[in-house]
Amino acid sequence: MMEVRIRAIVEGKVEGSILVSRSAISFLGDIDAKTGKIIDSENSLYGECLKDKIFVFPRGKGSTVGSYVIYGLRINNVAPLALVTKEAETIVIAGAILADIPLVDQPDIDIFNILESGDNVIIDTNEKKLIIKK
Amino acid sequence: MYLTKTQEEMLSGAKGVALAKSMELIVKIGDVYNANQLIPIKSAQVAGVSYLTVGESIFSFFDLLAKDTVKVKVPTWLNPAGMDMKNWQEMGISSDFAEKQFKIIKFYESLGIEPTLTCAPYLIGHQPSFGENLAWSESSAVSIANSFYGARTNREGAPTSLASALTGLTANYGLHLTENRNPEFLIKVKANLDSLSDYSALGYWYGKNFHGSIPYFENISHLDINEAKMLASALAASGSVALYHVKDFTPESSSVDIKNIEEKVEFTEYEKKGIYEYFKQIRKGVELVAIGCPHASYEDIKLIHAILQSREIKKNVEFWIFTSSKTKKLVEVESLLNDLESRGIKIYADTCMVVSPSVGGAFKNIITNSAKAAHYLCRADTTMVDLLPLKSLMKEVTE
Numbered sequence: 001m002m003e004v005r006i007r008a009i010v011e012g013k014v015e016g017s018i019l020v021s022r023s024a025i026s027f028l029g030d031i032d033a034k035t036g037k038i039i040d041s042e043n044s045l046y047g048e049c050l051k052d053k054i055f056v057f058p059r060g061k062g063s064t065v066g067s068y069v070i071y072g073l074r075i076n077n078v079a080p081l082a083l084v085t086k087e088a089e090t091i092v093i094a095g096a097i098l099a100d101i102p103l104v105d106q107p108d109i110d111i112f113n114i115l116e117s118g119d120n121v122i123i124d125t126n127e128k129k130l131i132i133k134k
Numbered sequence: 135m136y137l138t139k140t141q142e143e144m145l146s147g148a149k150g151v152a153l154a155k156s157m158e159l160i161v162k163i164g165d166v167y168n169a170n171q172l173i174p175i176k177s178a179q180v181a182g183v184s185y186l187t188v189g190e191s192i193f194s195f196f197d198l199l200a201k202d203t204v205k206v207k208v209p210t211w212l213n214p215a216g217m218d219m220k221n222w223q224e225m226g227i228s229s230d231f232a233e234k235q236f237k238i239i240k241f242y243e244s245l246g247i248e249p250t251l252t253c254a255p256y257l258i259g260h261q262p263s264f265g266e267n268l269a270w271s272e273s274s275a276v277s278i279a280n281s282f283y284g285a286r287t288n289r290e291g292a293p294t295s296l297a298s299a300l301t302g303l304t305a306n307y308g309l310h311l312t313e314n315r316n317p318e319f320l321i322k323v324k325a326n327l328d329s330l331s332d333y334s335a336l337g338y339w340y341g342k343n344f345h346g347s348i349p350y351f352e353n354i355s356h357l358d359i360n361e362a363k364m365l366a367s368a369l370a371a372s373g374s375v376a377l378y379h380v381k382d383f384t385p386e387s388s389s390v391d392i393k394n395i396e397e398k399v400e401f402t403e404y405e406k407k408g409i410y411e412y413f414k415q416i417r418k419g420v421e422l423v424a425i426g427c428p429h430a431s432y433e434d435i436k437l438i439h440a441i442l443q444s445r446e447i448k449k450n451v452e453f454w455i456f457t458s459s460k461t462k463k464l465v466e467v468e469s470l471l472n473d474l475e476s477r478g479i480k481i482y483a484d485t486c487m488v489v490s491p492s493v494g495g496a497f498k499n500i501i502t503n504s505a506k507a508a509h510y511l512c513r514a515d516t517t518m519v520d521l522l523p524l525k526s527l528m529k530e531v532t533e
Contacts, residue, residue: 009166033189033190033191034189061345063181063187064181064182064271064272064273064292065181065187066291067182067293067294068188068192068292069191071191071195072189072190072191072194075190076190090290090291090294091291093162093163094159094163094291094293095291095293097162098155098159098195
């Protein structure tokens with residue numbers, strides 16, 4: 001068990017298995033809003049589905065329409081449980097607010113050195129904590 | 135963040151769901167970036183128009199907004215759609231797609247938004263003034279507004295620009311504040327910038343290497359709006375850059391603080407060549423030339439006409455120029471249309487190669503003079519691109 005301090009942007013408390021992208025994500029282009037799958041062939045998570053996972057990625061990038069892709073994930077019932085990023089930017093924040101997906105950022109340690117896809121974590125925005133269970 | 139009583143009311147839902155959600159977006163993002171208050175905007179430019187990019191999820195969002203009767207509070211313009219609104223059949227657009235596209239635009243119009251359908255509103259009479267606060271979302275237009283005109287806008291998301299249009303407000307943070315507009319890297323441009331695509335290569339190279347930062351370019355000897363938009367769009371595509379300064383040309387270049395820049399880098403012929411090499415993917419048979427990313431101006435079209443001289447586009451090659459319908463209807467452009475068309479060049483309005491299903495994926499081998507276009511087109515697994523200066527690409531596809 002390990003506790004990481006985070007900043008809460010969109011509130012929520014969730015527990016689940018994570019998917020970790022090592023590269024920045026352009027929600028428009030990298031993620032299919034219909035299926036929730038990662039469709040960027042250069043990403044090591046290519047083909048994985050975000051549904052019911054906690055999605056961890058360094059930062060958002062690319063087209064601002066990406067916010068509607070995040071909203072689309074909710075409408076199509078393939079939304080991730082939560083989004084975790086180093087430094088959230090407008091595209092991801094707006095998408096998370098619209099889709100009501102818990103969003104946290106600014107972990108106080110470099111979680112990308114610790115986390116691997118498949119690990120279980122708890123996110124609690126009230127406590128401003130991310131708990132790694134391994 | 136300080137909110138006025140009226141703003142509090144909007145946020146609480148007293149003025150309806152659409153305004154409450156709009157305020158929630160603006161205030162929450164403002165809080166993240168430590169904004170002290172909301173400020174009025176002069177205009178908004180809204181992305182999220184092409185059905186190809188927004189998909190079905192946009193209609194659920196529209197349903198949310200349609201719960202109240204809301205109208206935009208400032209002049210608001212739209213980004214390109216997924217098709218030419220007149221000649222969509224000629225582009226090979228299906229009637230299903232067209233129906234959805236018309237529905238999207240109709241909804242935006244019901245909010246009081248002008249369907250300009252261009253990524254470059256500054257080319258059709260909507261140039262912002264120095265120091266004005268805006269909420270624009272198309273990344274290349276954001277950069278032009280900030281850099282070329284000295285107006286102030288963050289790189290808004292499609293939904294946040296709409297939220298700002300509906301409330302007339304944005305949060306006071308980021309590029310709205312003078313202290314955040316200073317350059318972080320000084321780039322000495324040693325390479326010759328001989329063509330529009332050279333400006334594009336410079337922008338793409340910078341964005342790739344210095345993501346999200348503000349450059350100060352020196353040693354550039356010419357910068358008009360057509361060159362500036364190539365530089366802006368490439369900087370934004372590869373590096374999310376929303377503001378750049380060019381010594382002697384951009385309005386804030388003389389007032390920003392360059393003394394404290396620690397990193398100085400050179401852009402030489404070697405780096406320039408590297409970007410052209412990076413996109414050199416086509417091995418055989420060009421099928422399409424796509425020009426107009428950002429949308430072509432009258433000068434851009436005139437330049438192509440001049441380079442063409444008496445030659446014609448090869449029979450097996452399509453040559454498409456994308457622009458706004460307002461530019462296409464200019465008398466000067468109309469006078470060139472017949473001649474261009476008779477020699478194999480089509481001009482499509484309201485759309486572009488990045489947001490239309492008729493381009494990426496539909497053609498296997500595409501040449502363009504825009505690094506932004508090349509960047510997005512080669513994402514489709516089946517599409518190969520080549521970035522070339524206009525003169526070289528015209529040479530390759532004409533006879």
